[in-house]
Amino acid sequence: MFDFTLLACAAFLAGLVDAVVGGGGLIQIPAIFAVFPKEVPATLLGTNKLASMCGTVVAAAKYTRRVNVAWSTAAPAAVSAFLFACVGAFAVTRVPGDFVRSLLPLILLAVAVYTFKKKDFGSIHAPLHSGMKERWLAMGVGAAIGFYDGFFGPGTGSFLLFLFVRFFGFDFLGASAAAKVVNVACNVSALLWFGYSGHLIWKLAGLMAVCQIGGSLIGTRLALKHGSGFVRKLFLVVVSVLIVKTAYDTVRHLGF
Template sequence: MDITQDTNTVYLFLFGVSILASFIDSIAGGGGLLTTPSMLLVGINPLTVLGTNKFQSSFSTFTSSRNYYVNGYLTDINKNKYFILSFIGSSAGTLMVSRLSDDILRTLIPILLISVAIFFVLNRQVKTDLSNYIVLLTPLIFLIGFYDGFFGPGTGSFFVMLFLVFKNQTLLESTATSKLLNFASNFAAFIIFAVQGYVIWELGLIMAVGGISGAYLGSKSAIKVGDKLIRPILVVVSILLSLRILTS
């Protein structure tokens, strides 16, 4: 770890970021677009950023999925199968990214962040019905899980779109399913990063507390609060942070 600022100040800053990111993620997805560049900006090396972020994200996605389950929105009968697919895909992605050097990741991560942010700008309400192509769902779940293990931001939104267009679920049902699969991919990646020593446990626990709080409030507010205002703010902040990383 190479934190360039006062540790207490950094931890307080990232605690606040984790609350906001998890709140947004529970409603609109994309919370990693805030946590990842924020952790890079304070001087944490890329693999430790990914590992610590997966640790704290496991708590927030579990909290969100539990809330949706308790409220009756986690209804997909194949959810256990999808959970396993996401877990395996993420494991493969994590093993691949952990082989890359810090120098490559310091350039690659901001570029990926900006790319995902642009996707958020271009993406609109999904109306396409691909239920006749349901056979594609299994490999796509694996691939999105792989992406989450390799990088991550935007995974929740990709899962939501998947279940909207392939299974015609409601938005809340799709969000509920996506949070369960996102928990699977986060937890798988966390285990591998932890074994390899890429987790700052103290920071991860602090951010987990913030993440649980934000996820609880966000999932409770999902019915009442749309993402029309949140998404543009998320995209702008993410792009600015990513550009700052590339130029620093």
């Protein structure tokens, strides 16, 4: 009973954070692995994906009603992410993710330093691309993030947020809205593979999904109320925590 209560609380908090800046996996994945240390990793990741998908769908729906989503960017990225997330989910059931694990803290550190140094980063919504260039770039971003999300996952929403601001000129609120659309595609695709291959604990996923939805509703409301400045600050906090967490995991995994 205590274990399920712990995971319910973790899912709620993950949904709240994920709705604003992504990074909910930082909370939810370690919690579910801690409670079920002997379970097959792919099964825990599949269970996490179902809960995350429910929270992300709710967040995406609320964003699309209140924010003008750049569909010319979000739609191609979502299609590409859907295809490649399935490839990533297949890969994680076949090969270890040690190389990605070791690189992640360095990539996140670069993201944090860049965002911190550029004080006006993500404060103005000024799209940089249009036409075929926008679509191809969006598909490239979707493919890379989709594969990463299916294969490994932590920080996917935060990476999407950063990339939409950096390469497409969105403000943080607009980027968060677009990121949610792409994240839904990632989650659905990866979930299809995990479900097909039997890597799901359905009852636990259902409980965590309900809590994720509750957290997402509150997180989305906070983001819409306080705007891009609030999203930027929380983004930096979440990325900083991700750096520490992933660096610690990498060092421990390597046996130092």
